[in-house]
Each structure stands twice: as C-alpha cells, then as structure tokens.
Amino acid sequence: MMAESRYETLARTLRRQIDTQVWLPGDRLPSLRDTCKQSGLSLMTVLQAYQLLESQGVIVSRPQSGYYVAAATHRPVRHSPDERLHAAEQVDVNDAIFDILKAGQDPAVVPLGSAFPDPTLFPQPRLARSLASAVRRMSPHSAIANLPPGNEELRRSIAQRYAQNGIEVAPDEIVITSGAMESLGLSLQVVTEPGDWVAIESPAFYGVLQAIERRKLKAVAIPTDVRYGMDPDALEKALEIYPIKACWLMSNFQNPLGCSLPPENKARLVGILQAHSVALIEDDVYSELYFGSERTVPLKASDYRREILHCSSFSKCLAPGFRVGWVAAGAYAERIQRLQLMSTLSASVPVQLALADYLQSAQQGGYDTHLRRLRRQLEQRQLAMRHAIIREFPPQVSVSQPAGGYFLWLDLGDNVDAARVYQRALAQGVSVAPGTMFSADERFRHCLRLNTSFEWGPHTARAVSILAALVAEEIKG
Ligand SMILES: Cc1ncc(COP(=O)(O)O)c(C=O)c1O
Incomplete structure (x- = not known):
C-alpha cells in the first residue's frame, strides 16, 4: 500500500x-x-x-x-432509536445517568427523565439584562474581590432571604459555589475522611451516590418514605450499628420521591444527629418550589449550634444555566473556603455579579413575583400529568403526590422492570429516570421518576400515553 x-x-x-x-x-x-x-x-x-x-x-x-x-x-450525530436501545442495554447507575442526561439534550426526546426544570420557566430577558449590566460594571479587580467566600452583595441577599424565613445566617457564613453540586461535595469533604460511613436516603438523588463513590466513603441507606421522608427510627438504629460521621438528606421535596419531612420528624432527626455528634448536610435545592401558601422550613432553622451545612442553589428556581449555589456553612465556613480555593478556586464572577444585581434590583418583589408564577405553573403541570397517569396507567401503578418540586415517583409493581421501560420508552422518543439510578442496588428496579415541569400539551400527553401503554405491556409480560 x-x-x-x-x-x-x-x-x-x-x-x-x-x-x-x-x-x-x-x-x-x-x-x-x-x-x-x-x-x-x-x-x-x-x-x-x-x-x-x-x-x-x-x-x-x-x-x-x-x-x-x-x-x-453537516451531518449531525443523531442516534437512531435502535442505537439508543443498544446503548442503554447494560444499564448500571452511571451509564443510565449519562444516557438520560444526554437524551435530555436531544430535542427529539421528551425529557421526562431529566432533573432539569423546563428552561422556558425562567426570566431569561431580565437575567440577560442583569448579566450585561454586571459585566459592564465589572472592575478589573473583581476576580480577586470575589474569591471565596464569594460576592458580598450576593451573600447578603441570600442572608436576607434566610432572615425573611426566620433563619439567622450571617453573610460571612455563606460560601458561594458552582451550583449546589459543589457546595454538597465540599460539605461532604469537610466532615468526612475517605473510608468513613455516611447515612443517606434510600432512594437518594444520584449525585449523592456519585459524591460518595468519588470520596471513597461507605454509605448506609436509610429507608425513606414516599410521604414522610427519612425514617428517624431506622436512622437511630443505623447509628447504633455503624460509626456514622455524616448524614446527607433532603428535608423538602426530596429527589426522587418528592416527600417532605413532617415538622415533628424534622425536630427528631436533628436531635438524633446532634446526640450522636453526626454532621448534617442538608440538600435543599427545591425549597422555593412549594405549592401551598406555607413556606418550607429547613432543618437549618433549628441549627442553634451553627453546625448544619445547608446547601442550595439558583439552579431549580431562577437561573438553571448560571451554576450558582451556596452553602450556609456556619462554623465550617472557613474550612469550606479553603477547600474551594484548593479545587475550583471560585464560582464564575460575572454570573455571581449578575445574580447579585438581579436580587437587588428585584428587591421590590420581582424575584418573589417570579417565584409565585413558577410555583403556580409547576403545580398546574404536576396536577395535569398526575391526573393523566391515574387515568391511563394500569391500576396497580401507584404515584406520589408531592406538595412541591417537579418530580413524580411511580411504583410500577414488583414484576415490572423499569430499566426495560426506560430502554423501550427511549426508543419511542421519551426519557424516564429508572429507579436503579437512585440506589446502589436493585431495590427500586420497579420504580420510575418523571419530571412534570414541562408544559402540559399534546407533546407531553402523548409521552405519558406511550409510557402507560409500555407499562401495561410489561405488566402483562
Ligand atoms: C437533590 C439535588 N441536589 C443537588 C442538585 C444539584 O444542584 P445544582 O444544579 O445547583 O448543582 C440537584 C440537581 O438535580 C438535585 O436534584
């Protein structure tokens, strides 16, 4: 040759x-x-x-x-339905997560498996104005001025929102991060050493499982109820058996179940963890998305010792792509900053400034007006999808009834393999999040999580009908 x-x-x-x-x-x-x-x-x-x-x-x-x-x-790389089916055949936790995130990026797929809220729900033009104005006003020194703990005005605005919720958090206790994912990872790092035991929910947000794996920790999965959240008795029992160092949980609108802890369980869980000197990492990214008139109360509200690491972000309620989150770290704030300086250095400066600008100029109620509309839309959309599921799915399927957020959790019955439903649905242009994503074992293989944030119309209705038909077929075998 x-x-x-x-x-x-x-x-x-x-x-x-x-x-x-x-x-x-x-x-x-x-x-x-x-x-x-x-x-x-x-x-x-x-x-x-x-x-x-x-x-x-x-x-x-x-x-x-x-x-x-x-x-x-120009030949865009598109997966044919068969390719997708093949690519998803060996579903393990990481493969499924990667596939689902990828499928969510394909405009041809109805992304009911995605964790991202419908991007059209957010005040994009208003945020764009804040971003443009922030960049125009940015001083050459701002990269240094906004190193950890992060932009001061933004931290103050966040502290003011805590204060409005009756929670005392000083701006100095807040560290701005690249989304909640970073604040949760840093929090985990600050309270554990590799090899330590951590109590987590079961099922849990897959980010928890990944963070635990990355840090080489051991997890104790605590049974978590679809209505009442983490079981305090089970937690207490686990603490007697394992030398648990930290507990990572969601008190409001848990992902994937959508459950919130009843007030008495909140108090009890905090008491149990304090009694055992176990660090508490509270993941509260959905707290602004409550449906009724009552604000949610985080565990952080009863943190008189300044020990709870309360992590949240603007990703689910205001600016999904901005990647700005924070941790109200109390006594750990200084150590969190050091870890951040050694890893990502800081969150992006222009977006911090933009959010500071938005929150300040929206102080007259703009942010709250946006949130009220967002909650109303999410509630209506969840209601519509839930009704369709009850109408169309086989009667053996049970569906959660969260009072906020945008996830529904479906139990398809023990004999249904949700990983198969996931593969078959994807081949028909619909993504779902199979239960296997939310546990290190196969315990939730018969469950699914659906994202309800998308506008209810022919497109989403058809997706639900496709799923209902597939589940009916799987039940019949
Ligand atoms: C429960 C939970 N925690 C944390 C995150 C990550 O938040 P962020 O996008 O702000 O990093 C997500 C995102 O899906 C989530 O569902």
Whole structure:
C-alpha cells in the first residue's frame, strides 16, 4: 500500500474535524498561511489539502475571503432509536445517568427523565439584562474581590432571604459555589475522611451516590418514605450499628420521591444527629418550589449550634444555566473556603455579579413575583400529568403526590422492570429516570421518576400515553 502523502494526511485531519463538528457548515477554516505556520507544512502542501477537500465538496473557496465548510457536509450525530436501545442495554447507575442526561439534550426526546426544570420557566430577558449590566460594571479587580467566600452583595441577599424565613445566617457564613453540586461535595469533604460511613436516603438523588463513590466513603441507606421522608427510627438504629460521621438528606421535596419531612420528624432527626455528634448536610435545592401558601422550613432553622451545612442553589428556581449555589456553612465556613480555593478556586464572577444585581434590583418583589408564577405553573403541570397517569396507567401503578418540586415517583409493581421501560420508552422518543439510578442496588428496579415541569400539551400527553401503554405491556409480560 502506498504511503499517504502529507497533504492527504492534512486533508484527512481537517475532514475529521469537520465530521466531528469542530468546524460547522459556513465556518471559515484557518487561512492557508495560519495552517502553514501551525503545521510546519509548505504553502503548496496546505493548498493541495484544501483543494482536495474542495474537490470532494467538503469545503468551498470564496475569492478574497478563504475556505469555508460547505453546507452539505453537516451531518449531525443523531442516534437512531435502535442505537439508543443498544446503548442503554447494560444499564448500571452511571451509564443510565449519562444516557438520560444526554437524551435530555436531544430535542427529539421528551425529557421526562431529566432533573432539569423546563428552561422556558425562567426570566431569561431580565437575567440577560442583569448579566450585561454586571459585566459592564465589572472592575478589573473583581476576580480577586470575589474569591471565596464569594460576592458580598450576593451573600447578603441570600442572608436576607434566610432572615425573611426566620433563619439567622450571617453573610460571612455563606460560601458561594458552582451550583449546589459543589457546595454538597465540599460539605461532604469537610466532615468526612475517605473510608468513613455516611447515612443517606434510600432512594437518594444520584449525585449523592456519585459524591460518595468519588470520596471513597461507605454509605448506609436509610429507608425513606414516599410521604414522610427519612425514617428517624431506622436512622437511630443505623447509628447504633455503624460509626456514622455524616448524614446527607433532603428535608423538602426530596429527589426522587418528592416527600417532605413532617415538622415533628424534622425536630427528631436533628436531635438524633446532634446526640450522636453526626454532621448534617442538608440538600435543599427545591425549597422555593412549594405549592401551598406555607413556606418550607429547613432543618437549618433549628441549627442553634451553627453546625448544619445547608446547601442550595439558583439552579431549580431562577437561573438553571448560571451554576450558582451556596452553602450556609456556619462554623465550617472557613474550612469550606479553603477547600474551594484548593479545587475550583471560585464560582464564575460575572454570573455571581449578575445574580447579585438581579436580587437587588428585584428587591421590590420581582424575584418573589417570579417565584409565585413558577410555583403556580409547576403545580398546574404536576396536577395535569398526575391526573393523566391515574387515568391511563394500569391500576396497580401507584404515584406520589408531592406538595412541591417537579418530580413524580411511580411504583410500577414488583414484576415490572423499569430499566426495560426506560430502554423501550427511549426508543419511542421519551426519557424516564429508572429507579436503579437512585440506589446502589436493585431495590427500586420497579420504580420510575418523571419530571412534570414541562408544559402540559399534546407533546407531553402523548409521552405519558406511550409510557402507560409500555407499562401495561410489561405488566402483562
Ligand atoms: C437533590 C439535588 N441536589 C443537588 C442538585 C444539584 O444542584 P445544582 O444544579 O445547583 O448543582 C440537584 C440537581 O438535580 C438535585 O436534584
């Protein structure tokens, strides 16, 4: 076989870059001169490579302007339904999570398995104005001024919201992070050493399982009820058996169950953990999404010792893509800052400034007006999907009834494999989150979590009908 010439090698490299969408249709390719400089090849060799691609119709030349990627070469990488079915066949926790997040990005799939709220629910134009204004006003020193614990005005606005909720948190106790995921990870790091035991919910948000795995911790899964949350008796028993260092739980609108702890259980859980000197990491990202007129009360409200690590973010209630969260870390604030300085350094400065601007200029009620509308829409959408599920799914299927958030938890019955439903639904353009994602074992294999935040209309109604038919088939065997 003849060796490939240099221009053919270059042409092949460029072709690969176009196929993998490094360069999109209409993009101008690097100039001949720049390519010579970068590759060390002669102008003649580079020109030959470009001409070869031009003769293949991959790129076009425009006089006086350069070479551009031709429109016809754009072949977006799409999974056919069969490919998806195959890709999802060996579902383990991580594969399923990755597939579901990916499927959520495919506009052709109805993303009922996604954890993200419907992106159209948020005040995008208003946030864009805050971002533009923040960037305009940003001083050259702001990168340094906003190092951990983070932007002062933003921390003060968050502290004011705690105060409005009757919770005393000083701005200095708050550390701004890249989403709640970072605040939860840092909190876990600050209160544990690898090999320690951590009490978690069962089922639990998959981020918990991943964080525990990453930090090489051992988990004790505490039974968590679909209405009342973590079982205090079971927690107490676990504390007698295992040397548990920390407990990670959600007091409001738990993911995936949607449950909230009743007030008496909140007090009891805090008491049990304090009595055993176990650190409490409270994941409270859905707290603003309550349906009734009553605000949610976090465990942090009874934290007289400043020991609870209360983690939250704007990802679910205001600005999903901004990746801004925080931890009200009490006595741990200083140590959290040090860990952050050693890992991600700080949350992105322009988005911190933008949220500070939004919360301050919206102080006259703009944020609360947005939240009220968001809650109303989420409640209506949940109601509509829940009714459709009750109407269309086989009667053996039970469905949760959360008082906030945007998840429904379905128990399909012991003989139904939700991982199969997940695979078959994805092949028909609907994603769901199978129960296997929320546990390190197969305990919830017969359960599903559905995201109810999307507008209720023909599209979502059809997705629910598809699921109902699939589940009915699976039940029949
Ligand atoms: C329970 C729970 N905690 C934490 C997070 C992560 O929040 P963030 O997007 O702010 O990192 C999520 C996101 O899905 C979640 O559902």
